[in-house]
Amino acid sequence: MPRLKFQTLTEQMFYILLCLKEECCGIDIMDKVSAMTDDRVKVGSGTLYNLLEQFLSAGMIKETKAEGRRRSYVLTEKGREVLVAEYQRLCTQAEDYRKLFAGEERVCEENACEEASPALGTLCPAL
Amino acid sequence: MKESMYYETFTEAFAYYDRTAMKEYFEQKALEGWQLCRKEMFSKWVFKRIEPKKLHYAITYLPQFSNEDSFLLSENKKEYLEFCAEQGWQFACVYKNMVVFYNEEENPVPFETDPEVELAAIHKSMMKHSLIKLTLVFAGLAGLIFYFFLKFNDDPIKFFFSISGKVNTVILFIMIFVCFNLSEFISYCRWRKKAVAAASLGDFTKTEFSDKLFTAFLVIMTVLYVAVIFITTILSGNLAGLWLLGFGAIYVFLSAIVDNEKEKSQGKKRKALSILSFVMLFVLVVAGDIVKTHYENSDSSYTETYISDDGYEQYVYKDDIPLKIEALGLAVDSKQYSYELTNRKSAIVVITEASQTLRTDVENYYDLPHLNYTVYEIKWQFLLERSLADILNDNGLYGTYEQTDETVWKAEKAYKRIEFGIDKYNYLLCYDGKLVEFVSSWEITPEQAAVVAETLG
Numbered sequence: 001m002p003r004l005k006f007q008t009l010t011e012q013m014f015y016i017l018l019c020l021k022e023e024c025c026g027i028d029i030m031d032k033v034s035a036m037t038d039d040r041v042k043v044g045s046g047t048l049y050n051l052l053e054q055f056l057s058a059g060m061i062k063e064t065k066a067e068g069r070r071r072s073y074v075l076t077e078k079g080r081e082v083l084v085a086e087y088q089r090l091c092t093q094a095e096d097y098r099k100l101f102a103g104e105e106r107v108c109e110e111n112a113c114e115e116a117s118p119a120l121g122t123l124c125p126a127l
Numbered sequence: 128m129k130e131s132m133y134y135e136t137f138t139e140a141f142a143y144y145d146r147t148a149m150k151e152y153f154e155q156k157a158l159e160g161w162q163l164c165r166k167e168m169f170s171k172w173v174f175k176r177i178e179p180k181k182l183h184y185a186i187t188y189l190p191q192f193s194n195e196d197s198f199l200l201s202e203n204k205k206e207y208l209e210f211c212a213e214q215g216w217q218f219a220c221v222y223k224n225m226v227v228f229y230n231e232e233e234n235p236v237p238f239e240t241d242p243e244v245e246l247a248a249i250h251k252s253m254m255k256h257s258l259i260k261l262t263l264v265f266a267g268l269a270g271l272i273f274y275f276f277l278k279f280n281d282d283p284i285k286f287f288f289s290i291s292g293k294v295n296t297v298i299l300f301i302m303i304f305v306c307f308n309l310s311e312f313i314s315y316c317r318w319r320k321k322a323v324a325a326a327s328l329g330d331f332t333k334t335e336f337s338d339k340l341f342t343a344f345l346v347i348m349t350v351l352y353v354a355v356i357f358i359t360t361i362l363s364g365n366l367a368g369l370w371l372l373g374f375g376a377i378y379v380f381l382s383a384i385v386d387n388e389k390e391k392s393q394g395k396k397r398k399a400l401s402i403l404s405f406v407m408l409f410v411l412v413v414a415g416d417i418v419k420t421h422y423e424n425s426d427s428s429y430t431e432t433y434i435s436d437d438g439y440e441q442y443v444y445k446d447d448i449p450l451k452i453e454a455l456g457l458a459v460d461s462k463q464y465s466y467e468l469t470n471r472k473s474a475i476v477v478i479t480e481a482s483q484t485l486r487t488d489v490e491n492y493y494d495l496p497h498l499n500y501t502v503y504e505i506k507w508q509f510l511l512e513r514s515l516a517d518i519l520n521d522n523g524l525y526g527t528y529e530q531t532d533e534t535v536w537k538a539e540k541a542y543k544r545i546e547f548g549i550d551k552y553n554y555l556l557c558y559d560g561k562l563v564e565f566v567s568s569w570e571i572t573p574e575q576a577a578v579v580a581e582t583l584g
């Protein structure tokens with residue numbers, strides 16, 4: 001089922017919005033996201049530019065200042081709501097995971113995964 | 128190799144959305160020592176000479192811009208390019224709303240990192256690009272169909288004689304334009320379906336263009352073209368269509384040779400086929416008109432000429448017309464007359480036009496009789512009734528046709544023309560499968576009408 005625009009966020013969307021919790025220049029977002037995620041998530045120039053334009057059109061961010069050709073942005077109230085909604089969705093997912101695997105996780109911790117439940121399989125890497 | 132700033136143009140045709148093929152082509156060119164500078168019309172790419180090296184290329188789509196100028200003149204262009212330069216992506220060129228970047232770093236951060244965002248941009252750009260072209264095709268087609276309808280409505284008989292040339296041009300236009308653009312659009316739709324599914328899982332998909340689809344369209348269009356030529360030739364009786372069929376066969380033969388060139392890239396082949404198609408279209412339209420004119424020329428030829436009182440050259444014909452004034456019982460000197468006959472034939476209509484007119488240098492010109500007539504043999508009853516209705520309704524400002532005694536003319540129906548209250552000795556006669564327009568310079572007697580009916584009816 002296709003995702004409604006911004007109903008759920010991709011990782012890149014999520015981290016861009018996260019960076020704009022405080023005012024930030026568009027160009028610096030790429031480095032910030034990389035640093036925040038330890039290089040796990042990288043945002044390409046084309047993707048970042050497109051997403052900033054889309055967030056602006058959707059009213060999720062606003063332009064705060066322009067120094068020469070460098071524009072800065074910050075989250076709007078709507079952007080915060082979207083970010084919070086996404087955070088809650090991720091927490092709900094994590095919680096659902098914990099409910100299902102909580103018992104097996106404790107066993108795994110106690111037995112250092114050597115006697116881990118076969119059901120866990122590769123879901124429970126050696127700790 | 129010493130770097131020198133000189134340029135070279137290479138021709139390579141790509142589907143508008145085919146970023147994978149473009150990227151691979153530009154990167155290969157960089158390894159050969161060419162760096163992309165700009166795009167020109169008709170699939171031409173201009174490169175400048177560099178040291179051969181590995182460059183990464185990225186093609187991105189900015190649907191918010193409608194053409195190169197709107198991008199190059201936009202206020203945000205410089206900011207955008209600086210943005211991209213932060214990760215080493217340098218601007219190469221722009222074409223419509225497609226922008227090409229290159230990067231000299233060994234492992235640059237990819238230009239696009241979110242497949243869904245990229246797909247949305249490609250889709251918007253492609254819709255603009257394709258819809259404009261396809262709208263032009265179908266608008267043109269609708270316009271031509273409406274034109275044909277108007278022409279048929281205006282004069283159905285004349286329409287059938289001129290159908291061949293018009294339809295040939297239309298079919299060729301469709302053949303060339305639709306083949307290229309429709310196959311691009313359909314290939315895009317197929318690729319997009321796969322790409323959307325992959326993007327939802329966070330994966331990019333290489334673009335694909337189906338050359339087989341293009342070839343399939345070409346074959347279908349060619350078969351249609353040959354069929355239409357046969358049909359219009361039979362309908363119009365105009366053998367020009369068969370000559371054009373010969374040109375079509377040459378086109379198909381040459382297309383097959385180009386397509387089978389194993390060493391040439393698909394882009395070069397498409398380019399060659401485009402050029403071949405336009406050349407053949409030009410040849411067919413020009414040659415078609417020449418041949419068509421030849422076949423539509425009058426069967427008659429003049430036997431002598433003279434100069435009239437007003438200084439113009441006049442022609443005298445001595446064709447064997449079906450009905451002469453002499454046959455109607457009037458004594459005339461045939462040397463004073465020009466007898467002209469024209470025949471046009473098709474599967475539906477045969478038109479015979481004949482006239483016996485006086486030379487303008489004859490004494491008592493206004494006292495001597497003359498006549499002319501046109502016989503329409505129409506095989507389709509509805510067309511005959513339609514033609515009759517058109518003639519009766521025509522020229523309402525100058526006169527009208529009034530029904531007259533058909534028994535005199537031994538006809539099913541008979542009408543005479545009255546202009547400004549004056550009997551013009553102009554008759555419209557309906558016989559079985561025939562319409563006859565008969566014009567004389569004197570009032571026809573019943574006996575003469577019977578001769579007309581026997582000869583022309």
